[in-house]
Amino acid sequence: MDIKKVAIIGGGTAGWLAANHLGKALCNKDDISITLIESPDVPPIGVGEGTVPDIKKTLLSFGISETDFIRECDATFKQSIKFVNWMDKKEHGENNFFHHLFDVPLRNEANLLTSHWLSEKKDVCCYAEMLSSQHKICEEGLAPKSITTPEYQGDLAYAYHLNAAKFAKLLASNAKSKYFVKHLLANITGVNLSEDGSIFSLTTDSQGELEFDFYIDCSGFDSILINKALKVPFKDVSKTLLVNRALVVQVPTAADAEIPPYTVATAHQAGWIWDIALSSRRGVGLVYSSSHMSDEEAEEKLDNYLGESKQNLTYRTIPMKIGYREKFWHKNCVALGLAQGFLEPLEATSILLTDFSAEILAQRFPSSTAQLAQLEKRFNHSMVYAWDRVVDFIKLHYCISDRTDSEFWVDNKKSATIPMSLQEKLALWESYIPISDDFFSHFEVFFLENFLFVLYGMGFKTKLKNDRLPVCKTSLAMINQRKEITNHLQKMLPRHRDLLDKIKQFGLQSL
Structure with a gap:
């Protein structure tokens, strides 16, 4: 049987991203229809406000203007995640930090510079600063591009911070x-299955019974289709990733307040706090393990973090x-998105x-039901x-x-909480600098450069065969060139x- 009628259950970022991806892929097929069914009574979670650089490619492929996106979604530029206090304060100082930057050198350059840094790090700058000019650009609060730079292009790599609710509206309009x-507004009151266990139709409160050939579950944590109807089991990984609750709040900011061009992720004794600056507010969330911190302690911790900016704000708890x-x-x-x-919110993975x-x-995407089994197997293998x-x-x-200042951090280092696949990599990297061959699949999602910034930003000890390698002229040339580029970008x-103010006033040059 041909697949001609497709239903997406749930709106929000997940539902409308799916609608655009499928709409673009299937728009030349006149006999296929896509319907998104959204509940008028369920508000979006609305805390996924950080992205990674790949989102630019996605928005461009949808034909969405970067100027419109920035204006309509209160978007700001994100060039990094700044990790504060993720290391021992006694050893590395109060408010120690490292950057997970988005702008990286070529891989052969990264390997040479990493080798140089490991052998000379007592005498040189921090790891991220050696690898990329973006470290200083972030620390000085500069943008990754100029007003004359065309849309989706930049002098440095970047992603965005955004208002998730407004982003969903922009995607919906597109x-x-x-x-x-x-687009239908309705509550799903029943899911009707065929004899073979597939979904036959949906029962709704305002649209009656609706029959489709293929269904995409974007219904969030409720997982109306994949969980409640099809009863696909859930794999719990809470013994590996220990945080399980978040307190979130939106903090108004002054119209002329500085906007950090990065996410701030500040660690505390039982988790961490995200701080994302949009043009008129900050999105702040305290993530914690309820096994290591009580709800009352979490509220007090967030109070202390916000200080005077707390005012009369009310926190929202998200299990x-x-x-x-x-x-x-x-x-x-x-299933897509939260379904x-x-x-957890670290590294904007959602x-x-x-x-x-x-x-x-x-x-x-399947064109007939005869393809379902083969494509199901392929998709599941890749995504798992x-x-x-x-x-x-x-x-x-x-x-x-x-x-080691709390049980939370001690528990996170216990081997029983660390996946064997990660243990094997860490054991390898104790003797060898990571290389691209350590990440051999297109489905890794995070690659060599991501790991390098985190590993050596946190001082991971790779024991080189020679503690002090001969100074490589090529490395020194790269470092000097980096300094020149940094000076140029700073100016x-x-x-x-x-x-951001200029973009709102004049717009960026269209591609």
């Missing part, structure tokens, strides 16, 4: 106008079920995995691998920290807020 995605579905595609249903699972999964689905590798990367931040790049 999907409906460009790809003719239908986090840490893990993912054992299968993401079952029969004629695929797939959730690991939007990243949603965009990643939706694009893969769109590239190999991707999720497992993201677990490894998130865990890396915790298990290599030298903090030419505008303040972050100044660029």
